[in-house]
Amino acid sequence: MNLLQIYLRVVLLFCISAVSLFAEDKSIEILAPFDKHLQKELTVNVVMKFDKKNFDTIKISTPAQMLELNVSSSKSTECKNVSLKLGENIIIIGGYKNGLLVDEKKRTVYVESQLYHQFKYPPQKFVKTYFHNEKNEKICAQCHDMSVNEVKGVAFADVTKSNCYTCHKSINKEKYGHAPSTNYLCTSCHNESNAESKYITKEPSNESCFECHDENKELWGSAKYGHEPLDSGNCTRCHNPHSSPYSMFTRKSVNDICIGCHKDKSVEAMNGSKSACNGAKNNKVCTECHTPHASNQPFFLKKISSEVKK
Numbered sequence: 001m002n003l004l005q006i007y008l009r010v011v012l013l014f015c016i017s018a019v020s021l022f023a024e025d026k027s028i029e030i031l032a033p034f035d036k037h038l039q040k041e042l043t044v045n046v047v048m049k050f051d052k053k054n055f056d057t058i059k060i061s062t063p064a065q066m067l068e069l070n071v072s073s074s075k076s077t078e079c080k081n082v083s084l085k086l087g088e089n090i091i092i093i094g095g096y097k098n099g100l101l102v103d104e105k106k107r108t109v110y111v112e113s114q115l116y117h118q119f120k121y122p123p124q125k126f127v128k129t130y131f132h133n134e135k136n137e138k139i140c141a142q143c144h145d146m147s148v149n150e151v152k153g154v155a156f157a158d159v160t161k162s163n164c165y166t167c168h169k170s171i172n173k174e175k176y177g178h179a180p181s182t183n184y185l186c187t188s189c190h191n192e193s194n195a196e197s198k199y200i201t202k203e204p205s206n207e208s209c210f211e212c213h214d215e216n217k218e219l220w221g222s223a224k225y226g227h228e229p230l231d232s233g234n235c236t237r238c239h240n241p242h243s244s245p246y247s248m249f250t251r252k253s254v255n256d257i258c259i260g261c262h263k264d265k266s267v268e269a270m271n272g273s274k275s276a277c278n279g280a281k282n283n284k285v286c287t288e289c290h291t292p293h294a295s296n297q298p299f300f301l302k303k304i305s306s307e308v309k310k
């Protein structure tokens with residue numbers, strides 16, 4: 001931007017604010033997301049309300065995506081599901097008319113991950129906020145059916161008929177999906193509530209998981225050796241409960257997950273090592289020899305140590 005443009009913008013903004021003293025409201029109201037929201041998924045809903053006379057284009061930008069919406073003359077609410085990246089995301093929402101910026105709003109959302117040191121400890125200003133309570137739902141209920149229409153244990157023949165689909169389809173978009181989530185049996189896990197939301201899950205997450213995976217509960221519970229991340233009950237540290245780009249919807253590829261905590265098993269670190277452990281050498285996948293959960297063999301080996309081939 002050169003000085004003249006800056007000057008013109010200042011003049012323009014001045015005119016706009018002067019005019020708005022007398023005229024209608026030219027601002028965009030952001031209904032979602034809440035500012036300084038903390039979350040785990042890489043998508044969030046952006047919903048804005050405005051006076052349709054004052055805008056012809058809305059531009060939304062996040063560190064992961066830029067998009068432009070043409071505001072049709074009939075619309076005064078725009079809803080969009082947008083992509084985010086791990087860490088801090090500044091979402092900029094700009095409203096334009098004839099190419100000129102009329103109003104701009106910002107929201108900051110933090111996506112945390114326990115599998116990366118740098119995203120594990122979000123700055124304190126970010127807090128988990130909840131959406132599904134009477135007050136918030138009322139705003140959307142003018143146009144969206146906010147009720148639960150799933151039948152316990154029965155998958156939808158057409159998932160687009162789930163009332164959760166329109167607003168949450170993107171959490172199931174990755175290649176490997178978890179059956180209860182991709183079938184929109186959302187409340188099989190989101191079956192608790194608190195003062196701020198009707199859809200929370202049991203903590204720690206293994207309590208939800210074992211409601212269906214009860215055979216694993218017995219198997220792992222009776223095993224001689226349990227892996228610390230499992231024993232702490234936090235299945236969703238490694239698995240995304242909805243979908244992910246990796247088999248078994250792990251949050252990263254198997255070796256990246258393991259090496260994230262066991263740095264001494266990377267290809268570089270194992271170079272020249274005489275250990276019976278192959279680590280990531282020769283393109284080995286850790287789970288070829290180890291189970292990630294629990295085992296009767298030391299080191300969670302799938303076979304006893306002397307049978308493991310290097």
Ligand code: HEC
Binds near residue numbers: 031046136166
């Ligand atoms: C004035 C009516 C109206 C209101 C109020 C409204 N929406 Fe929407 N919304 C729509 C329409 C129409 C669609 C498109 C329907 C479809 O795709 O099935 C939509 C679609 C969406 C989508 C999908 C967008 C995408 O990228 O595919 C999301 C998310 C959404 N709405 C969230 C919300 C939330 C959250 C609220 C309340 C804060 C809300 N909406 C309030 C009319 C509205």
Ligand code: HEC
Binds near residue numbers: 131132147199
């Ligand atoms: C009109 C849009 C809309 C519909 C319909 C909707 N949600 Fe949401 N939901 C949101 C928004 C907005 C958030 C805030 C986080 C985000 O943007 O992803 C949210 C957050 C959540 C959360 C996180 C906890 C919370 O309360 O913030 C859960 C769980 C959830 N939704 C489940 C569901 C389920 C289950 C259904 C179907 C019965 C459903 N949602 C239908 C818009 C919607």
Ligand code: HEC
Binds near residue numbers: 171240242
């Ligand atoms: C297998 C259990 C399970 C199912 C099924 C499930 N969820 Fe979740 N969901 C969880 C858990 C556990 C969390 C808590 C966050 C975490 O650990 O990733 C969560 C978190 C969420 C969040 C908040 C994510 C964030 O960014 O913090 C939303 C939104 C959500 N679920 C929506 C849904 C919707 C919509 C469905 C149905 C399509 C669904 N979930 C199905 C277990 C489940």
Ligand code: HEC
Binds near residue numbers: 188208
């Ligand atoms: C409502 C029942 C239900 C709940 C609760 C549930 N799951 Fe599942 N899960 C299934 C079904 C059904 C399948 C697909 C059938 C199968 O392969 O066992 C599945 C498959 C899986 C798989 C892939 C297994 C394979 O061999 O492909 C993993 C991993 C998994 N679930 C992890 C979890 C985790 C982690 C949780 C808790 C966050 C959880 N599940 C909670 C029903 C559930």
Ligand code: HEC
Binds near residue numbers: 206234
């Ligand atoms: C340390 C990371 C980690 C944790 C924690 C973890 N998993 Fe897994 N899980 C994996 C990986 C990696 C795989 C894929 C295994 C493979 O490739 O053989 C897997 C596979 C699975 C499978 C399918 C294969 C099998 O062994 O049955 C299920 C079901 C499963 N996990 C459920 C759970 C549940 C339930 C919990 C919590 C009690 C949990 N996982 C905790 C990493 C983890």
Ligand code: HEC
Binds near residue numbers: 287300
């Ligand atoms: C969240 C961090 C974390 C992740 C992810 C993780 N581990 Fe671990 N692992 C630990 C901790 C903590 C211990 C127990 C402390 C110790 O003995 O080193 C442990 C112990 C082990 C042990 C036994 C060490 C011993 O001396 O008895 C093996 C083998 C192992 N992990 C393999 C794996 C594999 C394979 C994966 C990937 C599927 C994995 N780990 C993922 C944290 C992790």
Ligand code: HEC
Binds near residue numbers: 276278308
């Ligand atoms: C070819 C089989 C094989 C593969 C692949 C393998 N391991 Fe091992 N691992 C072993 C054996 C055997 C031991 C027992 C070592 C011993 O007896 O000293 C072991 C031991 C370990 C231990 C505990 C003892 C130690 O040396 O710290 C950890 C942690 C571990 N492996 C992690 C991993 C990780 C992470 C990967 C993937 C990057 C991996 N392993 C891949 C066979 C394997």
